[in-house]
């Protein structure tokens with residue numbers, strides 16, 4: 001039986017870039033069954049919840065989810081359960097997608113698009129592994145209250161050793177397939193959770209003697225990322241630090257439209273790990289419907305799906321090399337084009353297709 005992939009295009013540029021990614025995915029793997037469901041604002045507009053029962057059933061029987069993006073200005077200000085983003089929240093929660101993996105690469109030829117000097121980002125190829133289901137975003141108590149007539153608020157940062165162990169393993173396993181270096185980021189000079197984090201990461205590291213481990217305090221990590229970004233291989237960190245550092249790492253590349261992500265959980269598929277794969281950007285309402293969005297992030301998300309959920313590294317690499325070739329040949333979408341006339345979303349995808357070997 002062929003593997004089913006859940007295609008959830010969502011809102012804004014989501015459907016445009018996802019269509020491009022599905023073209024590439026089905027070209028390299030025509031055996032896959034790609035089934036689509038409406039989520040996010042598109043579902044809400046049709047009178048359904050952001051994540052409908054039908055979409056959930058599709059995800060349940062799929063090997064992985066290729067997700068576009070969710071969010072529409074008309075739903076801003078509504079409570080979370082009535083907003084498009086609730087679809088993503090439920091998927092992350094219900095499939096316990098605890099590991100957010102964000103590769104950050106500067107493609108040869110795109111160095112000048114970075115906000116840093118070209119020589120600093122040349123060869124930049126790092127991955128941020130962010131813990132996604134614990135820490136201060138979820139710990140209890142978490143509330144605003146009035147005590148003795150004074151307003152106060154509390155958030156709780158809580159980690160248990162098993163949560164740290166499993167995310168550390170994701171980072172070390174990944175490092176083994178790359179340059180074999182893990183940088184763990186914490187704030188152990190101040191935070192108890194960070195002291196536990198560092199101890200557990202060091203414990204896990206003993207199982208990976210072939211991988212070098214170093215530690216950085218989060219404030220220093222933020223500086224080193226803009227000072228010597230090309231030195232990093234795999235960065236592993238807790239939820240809130242990862243939220244901030246992964247966005248900082250993302251802007252180093254010059255376009256948010258080039259960066260894919262995977263969110264992996266505990267569920268296994270026949271040949272790999274179930275996961276949700278999506279561009280790191282949002283729905284970009286400012287350019288939606290114009291056919292000019294960069295589909296690179298969506299196409300590379302499909303490559304990550306092949307690698308992690310279908311154990312198909314060969315085809316993942318085929319796609320990644322085709323994207324690389326497209327850039328090397330000068331293909332540029334509007335946000336990156338300076339000298340060459342820009343390609344639209346579909347034309348860029350066609351260039352990637354033409355460069356599949």
Ligand code: NAD
Pocket residue numbers: 013017068069070071072073085088256257258278280281282283284285286287292293294295297335
């Ligand atoms: P955004 O990432 O959608 O856009 C930021 C800027 O980057 C915009 O100028 C946009 O045009 C540009 N951009 C983004 N993707 C691009 C691409 N592929 N090609 C070219 N340019 C691209 O962030 P935002 O404007 O802050 O958010 C818009 C909506 O998306 C909001 O409703 C927000 O809640 C939602 N959002 C969703 C996700 C998600 O689905 N995972 C993530 C972030 C934001």
